[in-house]
Amino acid sequence: MTEILETTDGVVDTLALASRLSDGHVADNVEILNQLDSDDAAAVLLLLPVEMSVQILDKPELHRGSEIIAALPRRTAIILLTEMSADVAADIVQRLDAPLRDELMDGLDRTTRATIENLLAYPENTAGAIMTTEFVSVPANWTVERTLQHIRQVERTRETVYAIYVLDPATRRLAGAVSLRRLIAGEPSDNIMSLAVATPVTTTPLADQEDVARLISKHDLLAVPVVDKAGHVLGIVTVDDIIDTIIEENTEDVQKFGGMEATDEPYLQVGLPGMIRKRGGWLCVLFLGEMLTASAMQHFEGELEKALVLTLFIPLIMSSGGNSGSQATSLLIRALALREVKLGDWWRVALRELPTGLILGAMLGAIGLVRVMVWQKLGIFDYGEHWVLVGFTVAAALIGVVTFGSVAGSMLPFLLQRVGFDPASASAPFVATLVDVTGLMIYFSVALLILRGTLL
């Protein structure tokens, strides 16, 4: 694609590009602009019809939206910010540097400025921060016909018109909701409330965006109104905002589970210093935790000297505990996120993981025992005169470590949620580190029990 963006001397032909983009799909245009630097993207936007520029800037998939706004002439930037969805405009304004942000905000008309300021007041990742204020609301004493007439007039300036919110004419509180499909099926002279759902599903401005996503998904909604304590509609969260949210949260969850801080930008756009920051912190924390394994081994140095054969199985046993822990953690992170289990279910989960861990541990223990026997009998390796006891030590340790891994791995997300953290912060490396240290203790304790008087 890049080759058609540039002329032979490597300069972007903004004129040719703008003419091509004015006929294209918005989403494709966003992808093309994402390949340009912000100055070139701004130059192209300047040449496009305002309507297309607004649609492009409205897409959350556009990278560097705020840099593009910053690169535009002030006057154009103000026009585009005014025409854009207020929620996306707020997002862009938030990322601008202070002097430019104030300058642009001052240039906006009073209503737009107030709307953006209101949106910016809500904490990140809440319904209030991602909602749009461009929705359709009508008084409860209107007819179907009058409502339809109103929708025709405002259609172009609303993010969605498929859900219409009916307000009490006196208090302006939410009295009901009608879908457009029900509305057009109604008699023109009917009162709007005759078609409305009187108790629509609502959310609050401080609700977590993940909870809003769950609500929209559960009730198959196209939008959910954000209502304050008095019952006034502050805005709506639409289904396409929610899809973006879910995809973004999923990326964050996988990255956190992989043992790092979540990145905000696409992989190839995170610079080396940013990458080191996102990964180095956790890596160092895990490293410091894992240092306890060295301490544990130093503690058992005497045993190691007497029975060097035991060291051969350390990585095998420890990794098996980490693996079973990682499985249990992944299960519980999702089960908690989907509200399949609640905090109070922790003991039910523990009672399930205990037998699961014992059986899985016994399976691995059996394989481990067979391995020692086969290698010994075939003469591949000599585990010494007490090789049978060594085999049983390995098997028993595996049962203990895998069971501990399953139980600890499943309890960790509960513990994190209990103390107020996101259960999804329980990463696979974190669980592995936890299980590694304890796994070593289990292994050596089992060895002392079984091998005392022979090897130890």
Added chain:
Amino acid sequence: MTEILETTDGVVDTLALASRLSDGHVADNVEILNQLDSDDAAAVLLLLPVEMSVQILDKPELHRGSEIIAALPRRTAIILLTEMSADVAADIVQRLDAPLRDELMDGLDRTTRATIENLLAYPENTAGAIMTTEFVSVPANWTVERTLQHIRQVERTRETVYAIYVLDPATRRLAGAVSLRRLIAGEPSDNIMSLAVATPVTTTPLADQEDVARLISKHDLLAVPVVDKAGHVLGIVTVDDIIDTIIEENTEDVQKFGGMEATDEPYLQVGLPGMIRKRGGWLCVLFLGEMLTASAMQHFEGELEKALVLTLFIPLIMSSGGNSGSQATSLLIRALALREVKLGDWWRVALRELPTGLILGAMLGAIGLVRVMVWQKLGIFDYGEHWVLVGFTVAAALIGVVTFGSVAGSMLPFLLQRVGFDPASASAPFVATLVDVTGLMIYFSVALLILRGTLL
């Protein structure tokens, strides 16, 4: 909640429950029915208005839909299957046992049966398998008014009416698409094509559902038409089907990344045998792979005997490699899933991971070196007369292992995609196992290099 579902003798009061459910939100009713066994749930459904029962069965969140259908009288089951969304009905029919499935299918009217059979013919997780055939299409020579009239008539039997597909009257091929909001804003006498987008975004029946999700998210669509090679619309995939799909895929991705097979059911509903099956397979495979660490250590037994101090750092060094690998894998799984990087970008990624790994490894190496020095100087532990060399061995091994982990962890998803697997099959335990075995080799090689002539 359970207490109000049962009378004092533990029997579910279906009558009281049905009367309560007939006033409730569909999604809440689904949650209540999910707590009953399928016989009780069927008894409650029998007492509900058909319309509510259909809405409940239509919800993908309902567990055991097919068991409930099986527990209903044949006649009721057939009525409900006929009234349900064809895509969900097909899903339920698919899970029934053969004799009952045939009996119910024979009872359906010809059109419904044909529709369900068509849907069942598509492979799982494709657009064809999740699409609904209940959409609105009109010939291109209709006016806005006639189209609106048609929508009013069919509204109740269509999954969505917010996207209207315009067909060529002669060939019945897709000629355009109109959104309902544009339609109601149009003049009644206008031709429908004057409002239509002539080249709507479409997908094919065999497209992967994840690609369809990406398409809907990218273009902010409420539905995408599934079109065959000739240009006929076979069905549509709606945004709420896609949200369910994305959430389900998220769960699968996290579970697979945790090193297990994805579960189809909520955590507490997977039985012990099912749990062992989903987890035991991978755990055994990983165990067999990890056995190579024992082989590697047996190979270096001579070195271990001479320098027992080296064993103390084995868990620390190996886990650090696994952790950096897990980070890199989580980054690349998501980057590939979101199409932020393509298969051909592998070398760009490798060139980024190499310096990232070197820097991260150097950070950990420095901490490791300091640890050895501090413990030695403070007299906490005696690493022997060559403790400085031991410290440098640990540091150098950490640089090598962490770099290898970053590069290998980032390349694994590419490799899997290249050979036709889902890149998300690259689990954290899988990467850890890969890095563990190689990490040992790196550690001992570095040790041989640095300590030859002193300890070794």
